[in-house]
Amino acid sequence: MLDGMDPHLLRTYVTVTRLASFSAAARELGYTQSAVSQHIAALEQDLGTPLLTRRPVAPTRAGERLLEHAAPLLLRLDAARAEVAAVAGAADGRLVLAAAPTALTPRTLGALPPSGVTLRVLPRADVPEAVATGAARLGLVDGLAAPSDPLRLTGAAPLRTRGAGEEPVHVLLPAGHPLAGRPGLRLDDLADARWLDAPGAGLPLAQLRAVHGTGAFRPSLRYEGTDVRTLTALAGAGHGLALLPASAARAPGTVAVPLTAPRVVHRTELLHTAALSGPAAAFVARLDVTRS
């Protein structure tokens, strides 16, 4: 047993920690409780250290380290299988495209073929995984970046990226907002504002901090869906400000004002694996044609 860390031991381990229960993990995985117990014991013996406290069932410090690796490992295992399958299987006719909501800009939408596409809108954080595991053939993600800088994707999965367009970033204000008449806004003007916290639908405010370097943003309402229209409606109703790409920042009762400082753009990037063919390749080519 030189190579003790079988994937299914890891899978058992993450399931046990997630459910905080050996028995529940066994039920979910289709094992007996005994098997799960033996899995954990095997892992602990292999690594030479306890990974879980029993009663309550919780990861030890060593277990936490293992957890940080286990999920990406399992994901990448799936990714490898999916990519091999993509090469092996003949290209399926349909193109499945996973996209973050605000990544659907006019440009990317315009490049879609007229038929044969399945569009799957997901929270931004789930798009890379969908592409890596083959659930989607292509992915569109977006975010804030300095002009012509690539996005900084936290990739556990190894995906290739290519730029798919940039556009200005607008701040969406309710029509009556005191700053609504401005031609442009600096982020400093909005230091005291309350922002809609919409990790699924909006742009991640944390990225602004990375680019801008300043303190935290004060969140108001948190919206967990992926629907941009809901987000703009919330902004219109005065629940907080929203940061959106220019093309998405329009809704009745709101005013969109360009963000002028810091100088960031809304950047869209296409995600794909190494193997591209058929309609996916056509879509990519169409995107490149419309390159600015």
Next chain:
Amino acid sequence: MLDGMDPHLLRTYVTVTRLASFSAAARELGYTQSAVSQHIAALEQDLGTPLLTRRPVAPTRAGERLLEHAAPLLLRLDAARAEVAAVAGAADGRLVLAAAPTALTPRTLGALPPSGVTLRVLPRADVPEAVATGAARLGLVDGLAAPSDPLRLTGAAPLRTRGAGEEPVHVLLPAGHPLAGRPGLRLDDLADARWLDAPGAGLPLAQLRAVHGTGAFRPSLRYEGTDVRTLTALAGAGHGLALLPASAARAPGTVAVPLTAPRVVHRTELLHTAALSGPAAAFVARLDVTRS
């Protein structure tokens, strides 16, 4: 066999492809040839597609995809094991520091504790792996980046980074070079120059392209060692130009001229895993104290 891709099957696969031989892989891995053959057969059956051509033994296209995932997967498996071991085992007294040659700037050297350190100089590309697998506790890598931009590390392994200093980039010219008298040089001035190609010791010219966006560099002599002094001597002997951090760009018979355009700096970053303690933590703290 729902979860067919055992790590040791993958290990067998990469070994077979590396050696282009089932039998040789079997010898290296301590298996019989029969076992290796069965491993490959199991993988191919699990993935539903041939992964190798026999005679000659070479990866198929599907196999190439698998290979791209297999190495990082195995690396990360080792990384997980190493990190768990680091938490479990008591902190060993010695601090092992892996560093790229040009990452050893006065600042990083100054932060080293006076004793108890093992310094391991490696080619730049090997440093992240050494840290991930626990061969070294900390790593120092360097590269070219826009000022205050982080390095773009191609991380198969999940390492944390923190800045460890920036300094100007100099071009090292032989003393008699026509441009040696200039106060500063633009990269465009050097479009026709021949560069020393030293992936181990020098700064990777490819990174300049990433920042600058222009064409290829014309390499002259290629130097595969990790010794900076040899590199500067080669530059002094007129074998080509070298790009070095200011603190390393001095050698008899050479002139170091600052690179003024594009605006890039030599940036050093510290690599570490999540678990830091003992002398490693002390070193990090010392680095932070001298932060500019």
Next chain:
DNA sequence: GGGGCCCATCAGGAACGCTGATGGGGCGTG
């Protein structure tokens, strides 16, 4: 044509990994 090397296949035995049963420990309940 023969010998050597290679990979595939097969049979057999050891080792592994699962199940089902049993036992001890903690916790809420009557």
Next chain:
DNA sequence: CACGCCCCATCAGCGTTCCTGATGGGCCCC
């Protein structure tokens, strides 16, 4: 306080897996 319940650990037993050693076919070089 005793009982019952739920949880995890351990054990024996059995089916499967996985490795070895032997054998065979294909290719190349001599």
